[in-house]
Amino acid sequence: MQYRWLFLVFSLAAITATPFVSRIRNPIAEPAFFNSTRVTILSWKPRVFLYKNFLSEEECDHLIKLAKSKLEESTVIDIDSGNNVKSEVRTSSGMFLDKRQDHIVASIERKISGWTFLPQENAENIQVLQYEATQKYEPHFDYFYDEKDQLRGGHRYATVLMYLSHVKEGGETVFPRAEGWKSQPKDETLSECASKGLAVKPVKGDAVLFYNLKPDAVPDPLSLHASCPVIQGKKWVATKWIRLGSFDTIPSAPSAVETEAEMYPESIIKDENSETVASVDESLEEQEL
Numbered sequence: 001m002q003y004r005w006l007f008l009v010f011s012l013a014a015i016t017a018t019p020f021v022s023r024i025r026n027p028i029a030e031p032a033f034f035n036s037t038r039v040t041i042l043s044w045k046p047r048v049f050l051y052k053n054f055l056s057e058e059e060c061d062h063l064i065k066l067a068k069s070k071l072e073e074s075t076v077i078d079i080d081s082g083n084n085v086k087s088e089v090r091t092s093s094g095m096f097l098d099k100r101q102d103h104i105v106a107s108i109e110r111k112i113s114g115w116t117f118l119p120q121e122n123a124e125n126i127q128v129l130q131y132e133a134t135q136k137y138e139p140h141f142d143y144f145y146d147e148k149d150q151l152r153g154g155h156r157y158a159t160v161l162m163y164l165s166h167v168k169e170g171g172e173t174v175f176p177r178a179e180g181w182k183s184q185p186k187d188e189t190l191s192e193c194a195s196k197g198l199a200v201k202p203v204k205g206d207a208v209l210f211y212n213l214k215p216d217a218v219p220d221p222l223s224l225h226a227s228c229p230v231i232q233g234k235k236w237v238a239t240k241w242i243r244l245g246s247f248d249t250i251p252s253a254p255s256a257v258e259t260e261a262e263m264y265p266e267s268i269i270k271d272e273n274s275e276t277v278a279s280v281d282e283s284l285e286e287q288e289l
């Protein structure tokens, strides 16, 4: 009986709220439907999810078309300098689209937000990559090693990989440290490289979502992943990296300093002249009691 009343109240609330919601001209308030029946949990350690047919054929082809003439050799971030450098570890070529470049890109970005429950402003621009035969990306992490890369939005919290083409052979995404990967059934359609971890076969339209940080935002070493060498065919993939904070807010020099201060709260506590120090100390003392 009670449940029926609850349902009625909920329905009334929904009906009353609908006209207000639809009147708001905010892109974030637009419907971002995600079909949960197409999502499979591949792993909890690390957190990896597969969404079948996330993109339509047309959406895939459109992204490839936008990228095709603008590809450049991919780079990696040098651990020592934090600079982008070319490397044998990553041999694909790629380019970045503009955010909301056109209505199709905008709708894909909205769909990603709707699936990940993470705001669009935290997301980087979509990167489109092409891997030709023998090209690969050796096992790596998507989180950063140096602070410079984290100034704009912090760590890369989640990664969404969207497969834009069918690959005849190879090109799998593989997670060599995924818990229980050995129990994943393997067949002859997978390459040798894919037999060394939890493997996802690139299927046009499918998307994989994985988290580079644990739920408490600490980097997850189990999120190690690689792109297996393409053996036959061409692999096209679109990547969306989603940060912990806003990527759209470009830090100016002073706010970059603020961000650093936030990352190292002890440096605030050390400043004995500041008024905030007293309150920080007090609250620390209270916690200790």
Ligand SMILES: *[C@@H]1O[C@H](CO)[C@@H](O)[C@H](O)[C@H]1NC(C)=O
Pocket: 035, 037, 038
């Ligand atoms: C969700 O996906 C399933 C499986 O592909 C499909 O049968 C169903 O019609 C979809 N639901 C909607 C509302 O699109």
